[in-house]
Amino acid sequence: MKIFDTINIREADKVTILNQGLTSFQLMERAANEVFLWIKKHRPDKETTFHVFCGQGNNGGDGLVVARLLHEANYPVWVDIVAQAGTPTPDFEAALQKVKEADMECNLNANYTYEKDKLVYIDALFGTGLSRDLHPEVVKVIERINACDGKVLSIDVPSGMFMDKTTAVAVESHVVLTFQFPKLAFYLPGNSRFINKIAILDIGLDKDYIANTPTSYYLSDCPSILHRYRPVSRFAHKGTQGHALIIGGSYGKMGAVVLAAKAALKSGCGLVTAYIPKCGYDIMQTAFPEAMALTEGQEHITKIGFDMQPKAIGIGPGIGQHEETQQALHDFLKLNNTPLVVDADALNILSYNKEWLPLLPENTIMTPHPKELERLMGSWNNDFDRLEKMKAFASAHNLILVAKDAHTMVVHGGTVHINTSGNAALATGGTGDTLTGIITGLLAQGYNAVDAAIFGVHLHGLTADVAVEHTGMQAFTASDVVTYMGKAYLHIEAELHKK
Ligand SMILES: NC(=O)C1=CN([C@@H]2O[C@H](COP(=O)(O)OP(=O)(O)OC[C@H]3O[C@@H](n4cnc5c(N)ncnc54)[C@H](OP(=O)(O)O)[C@@H]3O)[C@@H](O)[C@H]2O)[C@@H](O)CC1
Numbered sequence: 001m002k003i004f005d006t007i008n009i010r011e012a013d014k015v016t017i018l019n020q021g022l023t024s025f026q027l028m029e030r031a032a033n034e035v036f037l038w039i040k041k042h043r044p045d046k047e048t049t050f051h052v053f054c055g056q057g058n059n060g061g062d063g064l065v066v067a068r069l070l071h072e073a074n075y076p077v078w079v080d081i082v083a084q085a086g087t088p089t090p091d092f093e094a095a096l097q098k099v100k101e102a103d104m105e106c107n108l109n110a111n112y113t114y115e116k117d118k119l120v121y122i123d124a125l126f127g128t129g130l131s132r133d134l135h136p137e138v139v140k141v142i143e144r145i146n147a148c149d150g151k152v153l154s155i156d157v158p159s160g161m162f163m164d165k166t167t168a169v170a171v172e173s174h175v176v177l178t179f180q181f182p183k184l185a186f187y188l189p190g191n192s193r194f195i196n197k198i199a200i201l202d203i204g205l206d207k208d209y210i211a212n213t214p215t216s217y218y219l220s221d222c223p224s225i226l227h228r229y230r231p232v233s234r235f236a237h238k239g240t241q242g243h244a245l246i247i248g249g250s251y252g253k254m255g256a257v258v259l260a261a262k263a264a265l266k267s268g269c270g271l272v273t274a275y276i277p278k279c280g281y282d283i284m285q286t287a288f289p290e291a292m293a294l295t296e297g298q299e300h301i302t303k304i305g306f307d308m309q310p311k312a313i314g315i316g317p318g319i320g321q322h323e324e325t326q327q328a329l330h331d332f333l334k335l336n337n338t339p340l341v342v343d344a345d346a347l348n349i350l351s352y353n354k355e356w357l358p359l360l361p362e363n364t365i366m367t368p369h370p371k372e373l374e375r376l377m378g379s380w381n382n383d384f385d386r387l388e389k390m391k392a393f394a395s396a397h398n399l400i401l402v403a404k405d406a407h408t409m410v411v412h413g414g415t416v417h418i419n420t421s422g423n424a425a426l427a428t429g430g431t432g433d434t435l436t437g438i439i440t441g442l443l444a445q446g447y448n449a450v451d452a453a454i455f456g457v458h459l460h461g462l463t464a465d466v467a468v469e470h471t472g473m474q475a476f477t478a479s480d481v482v483t484y485m486g487k488a489y490l491h492i493e494a495e496l497h498k499k
């Protein structure tokens with residue numbers, strides 16, 4: 001799914017108004033009606049009290065239309081228009097006129113009573129038009145909303161959130177009901193406290209404009225990753241499903257390579273070989289009898305050489321940073337042309353030896369967590385700067401960066417794919433190793449590198465989504481990624497058959 005910036009969203013509005021013969025106020029009413037329908041579906045009882053906070057731009061106009069529709073549907077509604085939140089736009093004025101005609105009063109400044117759990121704040125102060133810091137009076141209103149004990153629904157964006165720069169104060173929203181497109185700012189780590197759930201409402205913007213307008217940002221949700229999925233052929237056998245090689249492990253860190261190897265096999269590849277130091281031989285053969293094991297070095301890897309031809313290689317889990325291992329990595333990179341995934345200490349070794357980066361085959365996939373990312377490409381000033389730096393780094397080295405975070409981002413060339421699957425249960429040791437295994441396993445099956453990264457990240461997150469119902473958040477471990485891979489695939493199959 002495409003993510004558009006504010007300029008493209010405005011353009012989509014204009015094209016829609018022109019092509020569908022609408023007025024801009026009709027489009028506002030259409031958008032607000034979608035919000036109303038969402039609310040009616042989720043709050044069908046008429047005992048909920050809605051307190052709507054409106055600015056005076058078009059976001060405030062949306063708020064007024066929603067307030068009127070709720071009032072007409074016999075919900076108790078209170079409306080506050082905040083004078084310091086924008087200058088009245090014509091569509092805001094039109095919405096206000098209709099509110100008055102419906103005999104609704106605004107800014108009553110009165111106390112209302114409501115039952116526990118029956119208060120919903122609707123946040124319509126600012127939308128995508130916020131362009132400068134908030135007036136202190138608006139900050140006060142936002143603080144009041146954030147301190148309330150009701151649920152908060154934000155129309156289009158949590159008010160106060162900038163679309164293109166760092167946000168200091170904004171509404172902490174329970175659900176953002178956003179129009180047509182997900183917004184980039186929603187998925188940035190620094191904005192996580194303002195966002196809980198996001199519902200994307202289709203307001204019928206021009207389909208051709210959306211399809212034909214390029215963007216650098218995409219959301220990888222379940223429907224949009226399906227075209228990257230390659231179901232297993234009826235004629236598959238272990239020879240056709242690909243052979244993955246996982247290189248890693250050192251004394252005390254064998255679990256990482258066991259997890260990666262298991263995840264690679266569970267991702268669907270036919271064969272997995274683990275290349276490990278001798279101290280890990282018994283561990284690997286016992287913990288994971290399905291894998292073949294090649295050993296070298298006693299407690300860490302000192303040389304990397306093999307006379308097999310894997311379809312893909314994952315290197316790094318548990319490998320450590322011993323000097324001999326560093327040299328082994330360098331010598332291996334000089335000779336290797338096989339599609340590659342680089343993770344963990346192999347990434348750290350590369351960070352200390354950036355002159356080795358040109359040795360990586362084109363479209364090598366790197367899977368850094370935030371600290372590893374910083375070591376690789378240097379620090380960043382804010383989330384937007386981080387995005388630019390990631391795009392520049394991936395382009396400069398012809399790499400695919402999988403920047404792990406709550407919303408993992410897959411960056412290649414100037415394009416960023418933001419993942420939506422997964423949850424906080426994944427914040428536990430070893431899950432990164434399983435991601436390396438999954439992506440390597442997909443590469444071995446013949447997925448191209450971009451698909452392997454995007455689909456692999458999604459599948460990895462999905463294991464946690466399907467598992468937590470059974471494991472709970474706290475008890476989920478990296479082994480559960482492996483255990484629930486089958487359920488995650490079944491979920492994807494079910495989505496595929498829905499189409
Ligand atoms: N296709 C869609 O998605 C549709 C979108 N729609 C809705 O339109 C919303 C965008 O509306 P919008 O452009 O009027 O901007 P909004 O966010 O209401 O801000 C209001 C104005 O305030 C001003 N201003 C800026 N910063 C300020 C500040 N700190 N303190 C004070 N004032 C400040 C600034 O005007 P300025 O003063 O700069 O001229 C700004 O324009 C969008 O989020 C969605 O809800 C639907 O109606 C239809 C379909």
Ligand SMILES: [K+]
Nearest residue numbers: 123126157159
């Ligand atoms: K808003």
